[in-house]
Structures are given as structure tokens and as C-alpha cells.
Amino acid sequence: MDLKSLYQEILNEHNLNPTHKGVMENPTFTLQGVNPSCGDNIYLQLKIDDNGIISEGSFNGSGCAVSQASVDMMLDDIIGKPKDEALRLASLFMDMIYGKIEDDNALEELDEAASLKNISKMPARVKCAVLGWHTMEEMLKNGKTAGQGSVEHCTTE
Template identity: 80%
Template sequence: MDLKSLYQEILNEHNLHPTHKGITENATLTLQGVNPSCGDNIYLQLKIDDNGIITDGSFNGSGCAISQASVDMMLDDIIGQPKEEALRLAGLFMDMIQGKETDDSKIEELDEAASLKNIRTMPARVKCAVLGWRTMKDMLEKNHTEGEGSQSHCDL
């Protein structure tokens, strides 16, 4: 199997059988992420303990295969991590997508999310790929809580 086929398989698996789609009971933080250019719309929920560790997370909403798969992969990467590590991974993901980070050994830290590396060659799809990551970054930096009605808009 070639690399392109493997990446497509990973994307399809996360889109068709997402591990983290649903509701997180007693979520600590909740934020809606919107990509107005194509209609992707997610609600991201995270549960964070007193030590700043992300202990659980989920997403709901609708969107294209790339946005849905990317947020599911992101949750795989950040659950169990301190908030600071989640923010570092978000920065690494953004740098990868924008072509600022090309060191494969660093990109491998993103695990399956690294399969989205070549999205940067499809500018119309970049906002789809970064929606969940941008929403998580906004959420953690601003400590959004459920019921605030806030949104994170996906702009690069």
C-alpha cells in the first residue's frame, strides 16, 4: 500500500467511525467552531481536571470528511495530556499545515494527524483541517465554558 492510500484510509476511518463523536458529560469547557467558507460546524467539549490534564473530550456537529476526521484525530492526541502540551501540539499542527514545519521527526508527534500534512496543497481544504485544532486552541486560551454561546471562527 502506498503512502497516499494509507493516508486516505486513516482519514476515512476517522470520518466514518469517529472515536470521540458524542457528548462529554460534565465537560469543563465547550466551544462551537465554525468554518463559514464551507459550512463545517462543530461543538468541542473537553473535561479538564484540577491538575490541568485533559481527561476526556468529544465533538458533535457536521462537516466534511476532513474536518470531522481531523477533530477526531486531534482528540486522540490531546486526551491524557496537560493543556500546555495540547496547545503545543496545536501549534505544531498549524505549522505543519502551513508548511512552516517540515521535519518529519517532529511531525510524527502528531501521530495519525500527520496524515493531513499534504492538505496544504489544497488551499480550500486547509480551513477544514484546522477547524478542530483552532477551536481547541481558542477554548484552552480563553477558558470557554458551556453556555457562553461563543464561537471560534476558522481563519488562517
């Protein structure tokens, strides 16, 4: 199996059988992310413990295979990590997607999310790939806490 086929298989698996899709009870943060150019719409939920560790994460919503798979991979990467580490991984992911990193060894920390590296060559799909990551960054950087049913809006344009 060539590398391109493997990456496609990883993307399909996360899209068709997402580990983290669902609604969480009592999240610490909830933020809606929207990509108006193609209709991707997610609701990202994170639970953060008293030590600043992301203890749980989920998403709901709809969108293309790239946006859905990317947010699922992101949650694989950030659950169990401190907020600062999640933000660092988001920065690494953004650098990869925007073609600022060529060294595959530098991407090992992204685990399966590194399989989206070639999205940088498909400009129409970049916004899809970064939607979940951008939503998580916005959530954590701005400390947006959500009460039950309260949702903020984050747009990737």
C-alpha cells in the first residue's frame, strides 16, 4: 500500500467511524465552528479538569469528510493534554496545513492528523481541515466558557 492510499484510508476511517462524535454532558467549553464557504458546521465540546488538562472532548455537526475526520483526529491528539500543549499542537498542525513544515519527522507528534499534510496542496480544502483546530484555539485562547446550551460562534473564512 502506498502512502497516499494509507492517508486516504486514515481519513475515511475517521470520517466513517469517528471516535469522538457525540454530545457531552456538562462540558467546560462549547463552541460552534462554521466554514461558510462549504457548509461545514461543528459544535466542539471540551471538558477541562482543575489541573488544566483536557479530560474529555467531543464534536457534533455536519460537514465534508476532511472537516469531520480532522476534528476527530484533533481530539485524539489533545485529550489527556494540558491546554498549552493542545494549543502548541494546533500551531504545529496549522504550520503543516499552510505548507510551512516540510520535515515529516517534525509532524510525528500530530500522529494520524499528519496524514492531512497534502491538504496544503488543495486550497479549497484547507478551511475544512483547520475548522476543528481553529475552533479549539479560539475556545482555549479566549477562555470561552459555555453554560448549558450556550454556544459561541467561530467562523473560518
